Amino acid sequence: MPTFLWKxxxxxxxxxxxxxxxxxxxxxxxxxxxxxxxxxxxxxxxxKAVGADAGSCSTLPSTVExxxxxxxxxxxxxxxxxxxxxxxxxxxxxxxxxxGFAEIIDxxxxxxxxxxxxxxxxxxxxxxxxxxxxxAAALSKIDNPILxxxxxxxxxxxxMNRPCSTYSVEETVGRFKExxxxxIIQTMFVQGDVVDNTTPDALDAWYSAVRAxxxxxxxxxxxxxxxxxxxLEKVSAEKLAEIAAPLLKxxxxxxxxx
Ligand code: SF4
Numbered sequence: 001m002p003t004f005l006w007k008x009x010x011x012x013x014x015x016x017x018x019x020x021x022x023x024x025x026x027x028x029x030x031x032x033x034x035x036x037x038x039x040x041x042x043x044x045x046x047x048k049a050v051g052a053d054a055g056s057c058s059t060l061p062s063t064v065e066x067x068x069x070x071x072x073x074x075x076x077x078x079x080x081x082x083x084x085x086x087x088x089x090x091x092x093x094x095x096x097x098x099x100g101f102a103e104i105i106d107x108x109x110x111x112x113x114x115x116x117x118x119x120x121x122x123x124x125x126x127x128x129x130x131x132x133x134x135x136a137a138a139l140s141k142i143d144n145p146i147l148x149x150x151x152x153x154x155x156x157x158x159x160m161n162r163p164c165s166t167y168s169v170e171e172t173v174g175r176f177k178e179x180x181x182x183x184i185i186q187t188m189f190v191q192g193d194v195v196d197n198t199t200p201d202a203l204d205a206w207y208s209a210v211r212a213x214x215x216x217x218x219x220x221x222x223x224x225x226x227x228x229x230x231x232l233e234k235v236s237a238e239k240l241a242e243i244a245a246p247l248l249k250x251x252x253x254x255x256x257x258x
Contacts, residue, residue: 004043004225005030006091009061009069013077017257018219019086019122019144023077025070025108026091027098029060035093036128038162039150040195041188044092046228047164063100067107078115086144087112089123096129102138109141120144124186128167131175140181146219147176149185151197152205159195160188173209182216189222189243192233198243207246220244221257 006026016022028034033044061069077084087108089095098104105121112119120143127147129135139145149172151157157169176183187206189198196202210218220243222235235243237258244254 005032005045009066010073011091013082013084016086016088017221017224018146018255019088019120021083021085022088022090022122023074023082023084023086023116023119024091025066025087025089025095025104027060027066027089027095027101027104028092030092033093034060034097035126036097036164037094037126037148037167038164039188040160040162040229041190041223041227041232043225043227060098063098063103066098066100066104070104070108070111074111074115084116084119087116087119087121089121089125094126094128095123096125096132096135096139102134105138105141122146124148126161127172127176128163130172130179136179136181139183140179145181145183146186147183147215148187149173149176149206149209149213150188151202152207152209153202156195156197156202156205160190160197169209173212176213176215184217184219185210185213185215186219186221189220189235189240190232191235192231194229194231198235198239203243210247210252211250215252217253217255218244218247219255219257 007030009026011024013021013023038047112121122144123142124146150160154169191198220240240256240258244256248254
C-alpha cells in the first residue's frame, strides 16, 4: 500500500490533526524510514520498503545540516508571515535516534523564540530512548514530549510496534514513571484480524499502564492514511470516545483525534 516519506529536513507548515499548523523537522534520511519500531500502521511504510531515493538511506543529516536548514527555513517562513502553531519533530522515523538530538533541540528552541515565539515545540517519539539521560533532558525542555504507548501487554506491543530489538512495556512504563517532567502519551488504536488493541482485555491492560504512568495528557487516534500492513481497520470516533470514557472519569486530560 502506498505510504509516504518526507523529502526535506524542514517541511511545511502542514495542517496536523493533533497540533494544528505544524512546521515539521525530519532528522532521518529522505530515502527510507529509520526507526527502532516497525509499526504495522506506520505512514512511512515498512522497514524494508525503502523509497525511490534509496541512495540517501544510508546517512542521517548531520547536526550542522539540520541547524542550517532550521536557520534558513525559519527565517524565510517568518518573513513570509507563515502561521506556525507547532514545530514538530516527526518525519521518516524516530527523531531521538539522531546523535545530535539534544543539540538540535537547543537550536530549535532558540529559533522558535526568535521567529515563532507563540509556537509550541512537539516531539513525536516511540520512547525507546527515554532511558538515556541526555534524551530525557532534551525532552524536558520542550512543550510537548509525545511518547508512544500503544499496548499494555508485551504480546500486543510486539504485534503493533514490531520492535527491532528488545522492547518491554513493563520497562517502558517504569521509565515513564521516572521522568521528572510532564509528558503526553500517544496511543494509536486499530482493529482487524491482524491486530486489535480495542478488545476488553487489551483495553484493561492499557488502562492499567496509563494509570500507573499518570501522564499530563493522553492523545488517542486511529489510522488516517494508507498503512504498510493490509487488513487494519480504522476505529470510529464513537469507539474512541468509549475508550476514553473511563480515563476521563478518573480525571485524565484526553485528546481524541478522530
Ligand atoms: S514509531 Fe513512528 S516512525 Fe517508528 S515505525 Fe512506529 S509509527 Fe513509524
